[in-house]
Amino acid sequence: MKKKIIGYTTGVFDLFHIGHLNILKQAKEHCDYLIVGVSTDENVQQYKHKTPVIPYEQRAAIVEAIKYVDKVVPQKNMDKLEAWNELHYDILFHGDDWKNSDMYNKVIEDLSKVDVKVVFLKHTQGISTTQIRNDAKK
Numbered sequence: 001m002k003k004k005i006i007g008y009t010t011g012v013f014d015l016f017h018i019g020h021l022n023i024l025k026q027a028k029e030h031c032d033y034l035i036v037g038v039s040t041d042e043n044v045q046q047y048k049h050k051t052p053v054i055p056y057e058q059r060a061a062i063v064e065a066i067k068y069v070d071k072v073v074p075q076k077n078m079d080k081l082e083a084w085n086e087l088h089y090d091i092l093f094h095g096d097d098w099k100n101s102d103m104y105n106k107v108i109e110d111l112s113k114v115d116v117k118v119v120f121l122k123h124t125q126g127i128s129t130t131q132i133r134n135d136a137k138k
Contacts, residue, residue, distance in 0.1 A: 004032040004033055005030070005031040005032050005033070005090050005091065006031060006032070006033045006034075006035065006087070006088065006089040006090050006091075007027050007028070007030060007031030007033065007034045007035065007089060007090065007091045007092075007093055008034075008035045008036075008037065008080075008083065008084075008087060008089035008091070008092050008093070009023065009024070009027045009034070009035075009036055009037070009092070009093040009094065010036070010037035010038075010039065010075045010080075010083075010094075011023070011036070011037075011038065011039065012038070012039045012044050012048070012052055012059070012129065013036075013038055013039075013059045013062065013063050014044075014052040014053055014054050014059060014129045015053055015054065015129045015132050016054075016059075016062050016063075017127050017128075017129065017132065018124060018127055019095075019123070019124035019127045019128065020063075021066070022121075022122070022124045023093070023095055023121055023124075024036065024063075024066055024068045024069060025068050026093070026121040026122065027068070027093040027121060028068035028069075030091060030093070030119060031090070031091055033070045033071070034068060034069055034070050034071075035070065035071045035072075035073060035087055035089060036063050036069050036071070036072050036073070037072075037073050037074070037075030037083060038056065038059050038060045038063050038072055038073075038074060038075060039052075039056075039074075039075045040056050040074050040075065040076055041055060041056045042076070043075055043076055043077060043078070046077075047078055056074070060072050060074070073087070078103075080092055080107050080110065080111060081110045081111060081114070084111065084114055084116060089116065090116060090117065091116065091117045091118075091119055092107070092111060092116055092117070092118045092119070093118075093119050093120075093121055094118070094119075094120055094121070095120065095121055095122075095123040096120040096121060096122055096123050097123040098120070099120045104118070
């Protein structure tokens, strides 16, 4: 029997938009079971120095309702190896806008030690939560 491939991706998923949906759809195409870490409000404040517009509980409920998502977990920090210790995923997915960044080069190095593959998925151009927030201020 073939082993099920467990995928993991993370995000804030604030002001859910087509770019978010595209990442989840692409990730699910590469795995049998997709776990999504939705950043808690505290985590977003710590690493982005912003407060999400939509509270964590609502963002998690929205992501959980997406047909490509099998399980939602809170992302309490940015440590992907710590998440692996808990979830034992096979592939980490992220948007290719982070490819070759210092942060993700370290993630790749850390996860290679536990045989986890990092796959960068095509980022949807022309849309972001920051852009939506800025356009709303105009």
